[in-house]
Amino acid sequence: MRAPDTILPLLVEALRFAAGGVEILHGVSFSIEAGQPTVVIGPNGAGKSVLLRLLHGLLPPGGGAVRWAAAPDRAAARQAMVFQRPVLLRRSVAANVAYPLALAGIAPRERARRAEEALDLVGLAALAERPARRLSGGEQQRLALARAAALRPEVLFLDEPCASLDPSATRTVEEIVAALARRGTKIVMTTHDIGQARRLAGEVIFLHRGRVLEHAPAPRFFAAPEAPEAAAFLQGDLVW
């Protein structure tokens, strides 16, 4: 179900990044195709968040390249990102969803329609007029997802979307992510929660100390990881 104007596949070539003299990514290469969610896992400090920010264009590469199958402008317009701690504007729930749509140049009427639809998807339609920052943590993250989804991105980056949520909120968020994936949105997310990776991933990228040690379909990866570090990580050993 690949649209002719797709921005995928995403090719990552020898991507490096350093901050404050410390090399965080040591030249990683992989490609991401349309389809099932790609989940980047690895221990804390592996460089997962930095990798996602580089892919989304929030950080400039220190070397190598992030290549989309479309011009940079188009590619930027067709992707969205949800952060670990949602950054909500000091406005109503509905206004939060409408804001990036206005930036994208979408007409007011269409904005309202899309915002309603996105809030329905995440189950926040009843709270549309409430101030966004009065929502609970789980509701805030759902709102952030709705805001990203309303943009109808082809690729949606999620950086540890459930890291600060309780199990029940986590389950709700996972259901929304799965629904978005079913609708054809390419999900690229990081997590340090192996259970979450198992539930959502179509394929896994195992990142360890700034290097991609394994990139495999999820069933194979979880059944028989090739890299010893990945095996140790899956067994719950402390790996770093």
Add this chain to the structure above:
Amino acid sequence: MVTLRRSLLAAILALAAFPTSAQERAITVASTTSTEQSGLFGHILPLFTEAAGIRVRVVALGTGQALDVGRRGDADVVFVHDRAAEERFVAEGFGGPRHPVMYNDFVLVGPAADPARIAGARDVAEALRRVASARAGFISRGDRSGTHAAELRLWREVGLDPVQGRGQWYREIGQSMGPALNAAAAQGAYVLADRGTWLSFRNRQDLRVLAEGDERLFNQYGVMVVSAARHPHVNAEGARRFVEWLVSPVGQAAIASYRINGEQLFFPNAPQPEPARPS
């Protein structure tokens, strides 16, 4: 939310809308603090406005500053009290002719204790000499006002240069009459004041009039229209009508009728034109 913002904006814009000077028939008069603060203008201007339909806006400054405002074209009329400076203003072509309007007098005010022993002096020169030799505190306006000019003229006549006492007994404050009286009251010092401001001054504490009545304490006020040749925007017609009213029998009577506690503050002395003289 949007309606709220809109009505707020409308309210603020309404706030910002001021009447512009062009819409009103008004003249600006640069005058002295003595005429304003004594309450004279509060008494006579409504009478003029009622008669002529012209509002008068008074900017009260020292005589020197008031003349400068006229020179810059920021007033239509100058109404001050320093004959020498006024004649210079006219000679320089900034306005005129100069019309004498009224007079009052200066009084030498000082503390009741009177350390320089000048009480009752009719000879103001002798009184000032005693102040200087006693090195008693003396407040000078120091602001190029008409009163300041008069004070400096008196010192010259006495043959004394008070500037030698500067920073000690001779204190130049660079402010208008009221603050000078406040300073004298606070410091128990002597000060030369115009009678009008003195009579309407409220914070006298133990200040008294100690010397008065010397003819050298005469204080003449003059009025001039600012030159429309220099400053074409001035309201020449309004200015002319104001000056004519001031020196007319009606205006002169209005000035004479202003009293505080029954005491007349200003004495009109505009020369009345001879009747039916062709011009």
Add this chain to the structure above:
Amino acid sequence: MGDLHAAITAALGLILAVDPAVMAIVGLSLRVSLSAVLIAALVGLPLGALLAVTRFPGRQSAIVALNALMGLPPVVAGLLIYLLLSRSGPLGPLGLLFTPTAMVIAQAVLIAPILAALTREALSGLWEEYAEQLRSFGAGPLRAVPTLLWDGRFALLTVLLAGFGRASAEVGAVMIVGGNIEGFTRVMTTAIALETSKGDLPLALALGLVLMAIVVAVNALAQALRGAASRWAG
């Protein structure tokens, strides 16, 4: 003590009697200062927000200059504006000297740097929080300015109040450019200065108390609004 007592009695009398002359002065003070705040805000708020979000060479110098302008002596500002607006000055043909408009200009010039500097400070934290998310939405610093101004509205209300306080308490500049003309450009502060000149200290103090009461009332109103609104928005 006697003077203070007289002043408080007189202040109450002024307020309770609703003296029309005093009310006109109060009204003009409010109109001049609120207009000045409005105009200064139109310049100062976007400028402050821009300084909060942009990084350019010379930005530090701009911030230093702005902070220095906060200390601009009102008399100096008044004098500069006097010379500009005087009939003999470059803006003389406008005929604005000795009008309320001139007073609005003077106060706006005095408080615009204050508003800009305080806005920059108020919005820097917000920008730190928002920057990455807004960039993800494709909004650069310029587009972020209106967003930050709106989302920082509660903090900015305090900034505006600081500007209003300074504007309404100012006397030196409005005295020079307004001329303290009775019934036309006389505001609370110049009326206080005049009554002090006339030696009527109780009346001057009473007017001062009225001015403070107004400033307190405006602040209380704004804070109440802010409280209610920010409880809503979180």
